[in-house]
Amino acid sequence: MEEAIATYREEAGELLAELETSLLDLEETPDDNDLINRVFRAMHTIKGSGAMFGFDEIASFTHEVETVFDMVRNGKMTVTKRLLDLTLKSRDHISYLLSCPLGEAVDRSEGDEIIAGLRQLVPQLELPQKGSSEIPAINLPGLSEDELANESTWRIRFRPAPNILMCGTNPISLINELRDLGTAHVVAQFDEIPQLNELVPENCYIYWDIILTTTRGEDAIKDVFIFVEDDCDIKIELIDRSGLIDREQGYKKLGDILVERGDLSPVEMQKVLMLQKRFGELLVEQGIVSPEKVQSALVEQQHVKGVRKERSEAPPLEAAASIRVPAERLDQLINLVGEMVTVQAHLSQVSMAGGDATFIAISEEVERLTNELRDTALNIRMLPIGSTFSKFKRLVRDLSQELGKQIEMETFGAETELDKTVIEKLNDPLVHIIRNCIDHGIEMPEARRAAGKAPHGTVYLGAEHSGDSVLVTIRDDGGGLDRDRIRAKAVERGLLSATADVPDKEIYAQIFAPGFSTAEKVTSVSGRGVGMDVVKRGIDSLRGSIGVDSIRGSGTTITLKIPLTLAIIDSLLVKIGKDHFVLPLASVEECVELTRDDIKNAHGRSLANVRGAIIPYIPLREHFKITDQRPEIEQIVIADIHGTKVGFVVDHVVGEHQTVIKSLGKMYRDVKGVSGATILGDGTVALILDMGVLLQAVEKLEKDIM
Amino acid sequence: MPLNSSVRENGEIIITSGDRLTIENAAEFSRIVREALEASKNVAIEFEPAVEIDITGVQVLCSACKSAAQSNNQFSYHGPQPQALADVIAKSGAERNAICKYNNNSKCFWFGGTK
Amino acid sequence: MAKLIMTADDSASVRQMVAFTLKQNGYDVVEAVDGRDALNKLNAQKVDMLLTDLNMPNMDGIGLIKGVRAGTLNKFIPIVMLTTESNDTRKGEGKAAGATGWIVKPFKPEQLIAVIKKVLG
Known part of the structure; x- marks a missing residue:
């Protein structure tokens, strides 16, 4: 940054020199627009950059001069001898301000005089009272918001201008910004997408209905659309608020939502209501409202009901937040859900084959509920992996003492959740890997010192989510794998060909072959060549995969990629x-x-x-x-x-x-x-x-x- | 394989996605699909697994599906849907499980329903 | 892969400040000294985004934006203009020419990054 400030001083100096020449030329040809523009641009740059580097005095002073020249540029004023005199004086004053050390007090008297003079030239001009540097560019999230505002739910309809994509805006990032504000349900509407022969492929035809529950106010929502609000149609309406004492748990009827949104007229609503069937189906059947609009309104209904339910169910702080359930009951639940998914697939198949619309509708409802049930049930079995981590700390402590090594264990991502059965099956492989790290990986304290490392080694154990899998990483800062020895051993045992060009990762993977060991002496901990193939088998049975990476002298990393659930x-x-x-x-x-x-x-x-x-x-x-x-x-x-x-x-x-x-x-x-x-x-x-x-x-x- | 179309012996036209179906080539994609649907009753897309897809790609697919339904043509895809399509559908809230009136009241197998 | 952003500004200090801020936040930067220079470079190189000043010699920001939108290689990239509060009309002109967004000078580095994250998604 220091560098940029120095560059600014230099640059401003050059601009001032150029400004002087332009002003002197202007004295001879006062109507030369090119010169006037050049003066304006010089002032503009000095001001804009000055404010950015903290030259606030320069910024606010130059702003006044620039404003005057903007009027000249727009033909509202003419160039006079007096104006040129004052501008030349301004140049000198800026030069003086530039020479003042940044952040120290400056002599303003000269500047104030010049400004007074300039104001006399344009008495009708309303000069702003404050310097430009105080106007913030855009509201940064979290700065100007009233965080204490109550949680509210908003209905947003975002209809982008057709050319929005061509102007480089990605509506999905705007929607993602809304998602970041709270809980959002998003429904894209396709009904305005025309057929191919009328499609302008770069135009945006999709528009969005978004239901957002957030503690941030309406301004935060508007800020998301700040760059597009002038040319896009954005409707933001408050539909629910936690501050309101609302005893009823339900939410508005579907018809009322559609009428509020303007997708349905009250008269039409009454007509359909007379028919006494499920309202949404009727609207679609009668072709009054498109299924997408109904779906979108249903999403709103569900969203608000959900939010209200959560609110009313939010337990008082002292009440128990969880209950204990025997594990086999959960297993039974998963089994039943499994059966349910199977039966539901059958149901869908039969209903589609039958072609009866009512039957299909019921089957779809069952499908939706089954999916939700499945996700919820699987979720119940998720446990944080951290419960097993603590066991390993003990293992590390005991083993390292036995071997006379100094080893610490660090863990991260203990809160990462995995299916209960997966966690159980991970235990054995992890024990073997960590044993290996301690026995073969981390060197004796003397050896570490000789290698210029801290005498105590560290084993890192961590977990993180990656898509529908969890990555469990075991890393040590020990000696690393001996690539050549593993290779020699693998060749000896006929696992690898002696001449083939094999990538390092594949060579390292050989340590998981049954009976493989390069250890010279068998210790009580490992070296008999049983162990790592147990890891391989264990991870395979979880349908996971293993990756090994190692740098000789600085350690080994083993990564296990495990699917979230087995069911x-x-x-x-x-x-x-x-x-x-x-x-x-x-x-x-x-x-x-x-x-x-x-x-x-x-x-x-x-x-x-x-x-x-x-x-x-x-x-x-x-x-x-x-x-x-x-x-x-x-x-x-x-x-x-x-x-x-x-x-x-x-x-x-x-x-x-x-x-x-x-x-x-x-x-x-x-x-x-x-x-x-x-x-x-x-x-x-x-x-x-x-x-x-x-x-x-x-x-x-x-x-x-x- | 770049964005292109080819005719099978049975008259089906296969459109290969190339590595992107984004605004940069939306016009070309739209043209290829339109010409294919004008020439054949049966048009299918083969996606590159790593294809990039944005809103314009989604719009062309939807528009093509509407056009095909109108003239009783088949517009479908071979193989699994690419990750990018699933992503753009999820992120833009484009999932459709219900029937679509523009697709002759069939389920939308592009944006959520099963094939 | 790091995103590549072009900063077009006739002020070397602003370019330096912008480039410094962007690089610190993991973006790659290519600089252009005015509109003409920027357009020439953009016709030859694909970038992920353009940050442009509006007042520049040898083709101003508006001309540059129009040029980019009329070109091919970078036709659809997000374009953010650097404006000052005194020219709201210029902001409108920029939007009409095809700008994606704007940032008002003077700005702080974190404001710049917030705007970039907003348009790059």
Whole structure:
């Protein structure tokens, strides 16, 4: 910043020199607009920049002179000898102000005299009383708001100007700003989007209904739209307020909301009410109001009801905020919800096939409720991961003492929530990893000192959310992994080829191979080569993945990526022959077609050319020995498995599917490549494929053949 | 594959999304979809998994869906929806679970309903 | 990837201050000394946003905004103009030419960043 101030002094000096020349020239040609503009611009820059760097005196003084020249520029005044005299004096005064050290008192007498003189030239001019530097640019959030204002709910209709997108405004960021103010429900309206032949693709046709509950006032909402308020249609109405004593928990009727919004006339409302059916359905049926508008009004109704309910239910501070429930009851609940999701899928299927509008409407309502029920039920089982963290602190303390090392443990993200069963299953893998960190990772105090590190080592354990997964990170500041030794060992054991060019991450991943250990001596803690493969198995069973990164001399980081829940997953439903299979959607990247010609052109190898990339695929039909008629065109589902792209060939891709995971019976526990099963809407069973294991099985098979 | 269209043997036109369906190429996207719907009864989009999509992309999809419904054509997509579409739908409050009168009172499988 | 912002201003000190503030907040910066310079650079390089002064020699801010909106490479980027409170009409002209928003001089670094976050989303 100091630099910029110095530059400003220099720059202002140059501008003043230029100003002097322009003023002297102006004396000879007082009508030269170019010169007048140049004077104005010089003053303008001196003022604007001056205020920014704290030269407040210069800013407020120059502002006065600039104002006069603005009038000259606009033809409201003419250039006179007296004006030029005063302006030249101003130049000298600015030069003096510029030489004063920043922040110290200055002699204003000269400046005041000049300003008085200038005012005489334009007596009718209303010169502002204050300097420019006091006008804030825009209200910063949190500065000017009355934070103590009551929580209010607002109805906002935001109808952007058609050209808003072309002018660089992204309406979604404005909506996000509204979301940041409190709780918001947003409904985009599509009814004004025309057909393609009338569409101006860069225009904005979508408009928005937003219901926002916030403690910030109306000004905060208006500030969001500050750049667009002049050319967009923005309606902001207060619809609910916590300050009002409101005993009734419900909210306005749907019809009243639509009438208030201007989407429906009172007469029409009365007409429809006479018919005694569900109001929203009737409005849509009769074509009076579009379904989107009704949906939007329903959102408002739900939102306000929710807010009011929360308010009335907000417990007095001393009342218990939670209750204890036996874990098996929760498990039972999840099971029932799982059944419910399955039945609901069946219901949807039957209702759609039947085509009865009333039936479809009921089925949709059930679908919505089921989804909500599912989310709520899964949420109940979420626990903060921190409960396990504290156990590990003890482990670290005991082990490090045993080994004569000084190790501390730091944790972060203890509040991150994960499904209860996932947390339980994470325990063993974490114990093994942390043991390894302590035993192999962190060096003895002497060795650390010799390496120029603090004698005590640190193990960091943390968790954070990432999409629908949780990342658990275990990091130590120890010696790091010995890449070459791991490689040598892996080559010795035939896990890696001696010559292949393998990325570091893949080499490090070898430590998870069964029986792998590079330790020279077996300690009581680790080194027998059991352990890390337990980690791998444990994480696999959670459908998670492991990443290892290490810098020799400064430590190792192990990252576990774990899905939030085990009970219900998003998946891709596919079909081979008459059988359905389910692939976890998290690793699916895309689907491409595989024709007979493609197969012929590959000369017997299972390789597909996808936009120039050669991707190996596994024909599941052969793998599962399904023998009936192969379709003309098959589909390859391409998945990313730990960074490797692999295709799985199926007959048809049916679509996305909410899969409730059922474990397989004891008899099938050892079947490779199948991690569970699910029941489809029509009652049939589909197997859930474990793509990682399938890939390994096929790789192994190929190695054996070779 | 860049934003483009190609005709299948069965007459279906496949439009590949390229890496962006944003305001920069909204005009081109709109033109390709319009021409495809004029030439075929059956038009489908194949999205790049990492395609970028903004409001204009959403508008073209909706407009195309309305146009196709009007003339009883099929306008659909192959494969999973890209993350960007899900994101822009969620962020802009564009989810639609109900039937759409502009889509012959069918469910909207673009913005929330299932295919 | 860090977003790239162009600052167009004939005042070197303002450019320095803006560039300094932006870089501190993780943005990349390209500078232009007037409207002509800015337009030439914008025809050759894709940026994520333009911050422009309105009063500049060799094509002023309004001309620059019109030029960018009529161009191709950066046609749809957000444009924020730096204005002073004395020229509200210029603000209107800028909006009409296609500006996304504005910031009133003088401004503090945190105000600048608030406006940038607002338009860049």
